[in-house]
Amino acid sequence: MARTFAYRQQEVVNQEPMIQDFMERWSALFREKEINAEFQRLVALPLEQTFLAQIDKYSDQLIHIIQAKGGATREKTANIIQTLDQADDIHLQRESVLNALIIFLGEDADDLIREYVDNSAEDVQRDLEQLTTAVFVIRKEGEGLQEPPADIGIVIEGMEVLHDLTSVASACAHLLGLVYILNLAYPKPLRFTFEVFQKVFMQLDPHKMSYKVQSLYGRLHSLE
Numbered sequence: 001m002a003r004t005f006a007y008r009q010q011e012v013v014n015q016e017p018m019i020q021d022f023m024e025r026w027s028a029l030f031r032e033k034e035i036n037a038e039f040q041r042l043v044a045l046p047l048e049q050t051f052l053a054q055i056d057k058y059s060d061q062l063i064h065i066i067q068a069k070g071g072a073t074r075e076k077t078a079n080i081i082q083t084l085d086q087a088d089d090i091h092l093q094r095e096s097v098l099n100a101l102i103i104f105l106g107e108d109a110d111d112l113i114r115e116y117v118d119n120s121a122e123d124v125q126r127d128l129e130q131l132t133t134a135v136f137v138i139r140k141e142g143e144g145l146q147e148p149p150a151d152i153g154i155v156i157e158g159m160e161v162l163h164d165l166t167s168v169a170s171a172c173a174h175l176l177g178l179v180y181i182l183n184l185a186y187p188k189p190l191r192f193t194f195e196v197f198q199k200v201f202m203q204l205d206p207h208k209m210s211y212k213v214q215s216l217y218g219r220l221h222s223l224e
Helices: 005-015 019-025 032-043 048-069 071-086 090-104 121-128 168-181 188-201 211-222
Strands: 113-117 133-139 151-156 159-162
Touching: 005 019, 005 032, 019 159, 032 168, 048 071, 048 090, 048 168, 048 188, 048 211, 071 090, 090 113, 090 168, 090 188, 113 121, 121 133, 133 168, 151 168, 159 168, 168 188, 188 211
Parallel strands: 113 133
Antiparallel strands: 133 151, 151 159
């Protein structure tokens, strides 16, 4: 894959292929290891390792800032914060932080992380085919957040491009990587969330932030 990197990037930029066509031509790319490698070729930065480490670094500050906001944000994140306080699993802790962050930014967590129960595979598949960019989580019927999901994956342009991922946070990291690799625009309903992923977590082009993300960034660093 390293030897064909330049050709692949030229195809992405100049031809803007549909995701289905690109997957057929470069199927080997759509694996966790290769996405991490391709991202590092692009920006000279480890993808998943950096993303997860930054969530862990900022978790306490983010929760402090989110809880301090009060009002509707406090109400909408109350159950998430409770889950976070009770969670022993690092994957669930990171997922809770991400959900709370999205709400704090004034966006809808359901636009990024779609939850399903595995009792209706056909309905799930039909819904996934309607999604443009999302992480999906499929849970076994009757099991709660404390149980590992049956599946975690990524959908782009209605196509399942990855599955069997270890966590929602890992899926978000790989989704960001695919956005870079495929030269995709950030989903408009999640523009601030992806800006935080890019500029706060990954520190890529951090000097050009929206006012909302700049304010969050400043508050995070004031608490260090």
